[in-house]
Amino acid sequence: MTLPSPLTVLHARTLTLDDPCPEAGAVLVGGGRVLAVGTREEVRALAPQAQVRDHRDLLLTPGLAEAHIHLVSYGFSLEQLTLHGARSVAEVQARLAQRTLTTPPGTWIRGGGFLLSELGLSEYPSAALLDEVSPHHPVLLYSRDLHLSWANSAALRAAGIHGGTPDPEGGRIVQPLGCLLEHASGLVEAAIPAPTEAQYLAAARAGAADLAARGYVSAHTMAFEPPEAPRALQALADADDLPLRVWACLPHGRLGLARELGLRRTPGGLFQWGGVKFFADGALGSRTAWLHAPGYADGSGTGIPLDPPDLIREVGRETLELGLTPVTHAIGDRANTEVLDAYDHLRPLAEQRGVRLRVEHAQHLRPADVPRFRGLTASVQPIHLQADGPMIRDLLPQLQGLSYAFKSIQAAGAVLAFGSDAPVAPPDYRANFAAAISRVDDAGERLAPAEALTEMDVLRAHTRGPALAAGWADEGVIRPGARAAFTLWDRLGGHAQALVL
Numbered sequence: 001m002t003l004p005s006p007l008t009v010l011h012a013r014t015l016t017l018d019d020p021c022p023e024a025g026a027v028l029v030g031g032g033r034v035l036a037v038g039t040r041e042e043v044r045a046l047a048p049q050a051q052v053r054d055h056r057d058l059l060l061t062p063g064l065a066e067a068h069i070h071l072v073s074y075g076f077s078l079e080q081l082t083l084h085g086a087r088s089v090a091e092v093q094a095r096l097a098q099r100t101l102t103t104p105p106g107t108w109i110r111g112g113g114f115l116l117s118e119l120g121l122s123e124y125p126s127a128a129l130l131d132e133v134s135p136h137h138p139v140l141l142y143s144r145d146l147h148l149s150w151a152n153s154a155a156l157r158a159a160g161i162h163g164g165t166p167d168p169e170g171g172r173i174v175q176p177l178g179c180l181l182e183h184a185s186g187l188v189e190a191a192i193p194a195p196t197e198a199q200y201l202a203a204a205r206a207g208a209a210d211l212a213a214r215g216y217v218s219a220h221t222m223a224f225e226p227p228e229a230p231r232a233l234q235a236l237a238d239a240d241d242l243p244l245r246v247w248a249c250l251p252h253g254r255l256g257l258a259r260e261l262g263l264r265r266t267p268g269g270l271f272q273w274g275g276v277k278f279f280a281d282g283a284l285g286s287r288t289a290w291l292h293a294p295g296y297a298d299g300s301g302t303g304i305p306l307d308p309p310d311l312i313r314e315v316g317r318e319t320l321e322l323g324l325t326p327v328t329h330a331i332g333d334r335a336n337t338e339v340l341d342a343y344d345h346l347r348p349l350a351e352q353r354g355v356r357l358r359v360e361h362a363q364h365l366r367p368a369d370v371p372r373f374r375g376l377t378a379s380v381q382p383i384h385l386q387a388d389g390p391m392i393r394d395l396l397p398q399l400q401g402l403s404y405a406f407k408s409i410q411a412a413g414a415v416l417a418f419g420s421d422a423p424v425a426p427p428d429y430r431a432n433f434a435a436a437i438s439r440v441d442d443a444g445e446r447l448a449p450a451e452a453l454t455e456m457d458v459l460r461a462h463t464r465g466p467a468l469a470a471g472w473a474d475e476g477v478i479r480p481g482a483r484a485a486f487t488l489w490d491r492l493g494g495h496a497q498a499l500v501l
Contacts, residue, residue: 007047009050012056015059016477017460029484034481034482037479037480059490060487060499061487063217064462065417066216067418069419072229072232073207075206075210076423084113084426096134100134106136108138109140112143114141127177130150130151130152134152138192140188144285147181149179153177167184170182171185182304197232203229204229210427216487217245217486217500218475237270245272246270247275248275252307274324274325275325275326278312278315278328278329279328280312280328282331284363288303291333291364292337317349321349321353331361331362344372358376365403365409370409375414378416383431385404410453418462420432436452436453437493458493485500486499
């Protein structure tokens with residue numbers, strides 16, 4: 001064969017994730033592709049003039065992938081007020097008061113990362129608590145799961161929200177005023193000045209650069225963002241300024257426009273439209289995850305269903321006809337049942353189109369639903385187990401055994417694809433390794449220890465799994481023809497460095 005030039009030989013202990021040759025000592029790369037894999041002697045003989053990079057003290061694997069992130073929102077969050085780790089309302093107030101000192105009066109302050117349970121709250125907090133430290137800035141703070149927001153009075157006034165404002169469809173305005181659940185947050189978001197095109201580009205660049213610096217080579221960005229967000233990523237890709245390969249999702253409400261534009265799955269390049277996003281329910285921390293009876297142990301009900309199963313089934317069929325992937329957020333056990341029911345109707349068409357249906361999160365399951373994950377992608381986030389463990393014991397004691405049931409759904413025949421849901425949680429693969437293997441939560445207790453995975457399981461779920469979910473035959477594996485996108489490790493699950501040639 002004719003070899004492209006220049007050529008590079010990588011010397012490293014290599015885990016290929018390619019069954020015929022699971023380990024190797026060297027990889028030959030040229031033209032952005034893997035050309036050969038084998039021993040150092042075998043590869044050197046193929047290209048004796050190639051440049052050699054000696055990484056024999058490191059471990060080489062397929063490149064890390066982040067399978068669930070809101071990439072541009074994550075980029076914006078890097079400049080926003082962080083409330084991760086806040087353990088009381090007083091701590092939230094202190095952090096907010098500090099931010100007001102450097103923010104001009106009247107300017108919006110946005111932030112997030114708190115959990116009601118970590119703040120020691122059993123009820124939703126009021127706007128008055130934020131007014132105490134920020135009367136002159138409109139404030140909107142998001143819970144860690146992004147399914148609840150907490151606004152001060154200035155923000156509510158700007159949005160025209162008062163005690164008599166009716167709940168929007170798929171949302172709830174909590175009384176006394178302050179918290180907004182699900183789609184109700186959009187009422188306040190609509191009052192915030194829209195970022196400029198330059199700000200979107202800067203956020204896209206910041207989010208992508210942060211991921212690449214952490215060792216990631218690709219990302220799946222979800223659709224819970226304005227259309228300007230993926231547009232900014234496309235602009236970076238067109239300018240050859242995107243350090244990651246990106247698989248992007250449309251919200252299902254924009255599928256009609258996509259059809260008119262002739263949008264279909266078009267692999268190639270660093271930016272690709274691939275999925276269409278649905279939301280079956282909310283989230284655990286906001287008490288909006290959709291549950292089977294008896295629901296939440298604190299008596300707060302059975303959650304909030306969002307996109308109806310009939311809509312998922314009908315629009316999911318249109319999605320598949322375009323060769324795109326239905327991607328559905330489902331956290332509660334009832335939500336997962338309903339999504340699996342809808343997907344049963346879609347399976348024949350999905351198989352015909354060569355598309356793997358996706359469930360995002362799949363956090364709480366009934367035993368009868370586990371086998372139904374066969375052939376699906378379970379896009380899951382082990383890092384969330386750490387904060388959710390104590391809440392699960394308090395709120396969902398009946399579902400502990402099959403919460404974050406990674407081993408069971410993998411054994412049922414699902415492809416695991418790991419991510420973080422950033423900015424809900426930081427895109428920290430080390431936390432995913434730790435949570436999936438140890439099952440230890442923030443209280444120091446093990447949640448469903450029988451669901452623990454091995455290091456190699458986690459590596460596959462952070463590399464090959466996302467590639468299969470995106471339909472990328474050339475990623476998540478090291479073999480001839482694959483993309484030359486790798487991660488170098490000091491040890492598996494330790495420090496990582498992206499290497500894209």
